[in-house]
Amino acid sequence: QKEVEQDPGPLSVPEGAIVSLNCTYSNSAFQYFMWYRQYSRKGPELLMYTYSSGNKEDGRFTAQVDKSSKYISLFIRDSQPSDSATYLCAMRKINAGNMLTFGGGTRLMVKP
């Protein structure tokens, strides 16, 4: 079993919809949580970074962490066609240097 699980999708939604992307993890040692967006033929770009449980908002994006359930989410409000990409969650343990563990990514398609 992978340490970090993510539904690969694809997830198809109409423009303007609220999108929910999720990851589950099995190791409670993960303490830092990130969401990356990857457009086709490009490198991932960091969207959100959180440490503690709770919510963090940045524009149309909200990252949510529930450490008790080992579950993290990324919500996208008012989704746009330009949000169409693969979204990857990533996690890091305390004192793990720069070692990140990624989920497999969810492909999102926002249709006009």
Next chain:
Amino acid sequence: EAQVTQNPRYLITVTGKKLTVTCSQNMNHEYMSWYRQDPGLGLRQIYYSMNVEVTDKGDVPEGYKVSRKEKRNFPLILESPSPNQTSLYFCASRTAGRADTQYFGPGTRLTVL
């Protein structure tokens, strides 16, 4: 412009022929990493470096070597490539004090025949 560059972007080679993929960053970042991305497996870390002459293994280091002789460069070396190393490779860097920033390069698509 702040960026991570990789070369080459595309490479087709044959089994056993040594190759090096270069990675360079212009942001004076301490941390640099190499990842491979495969369908269904996502991104997996190969090696990372926390500073010059400091490197450590990631999840999938077998068959790869790295070196960090200068802060800006972090080459990935495949001494004897095999077909199972056919993949999309990404280099990334970030500053030590800011875990909330990480920049990825554009990727190198490697095919080993």
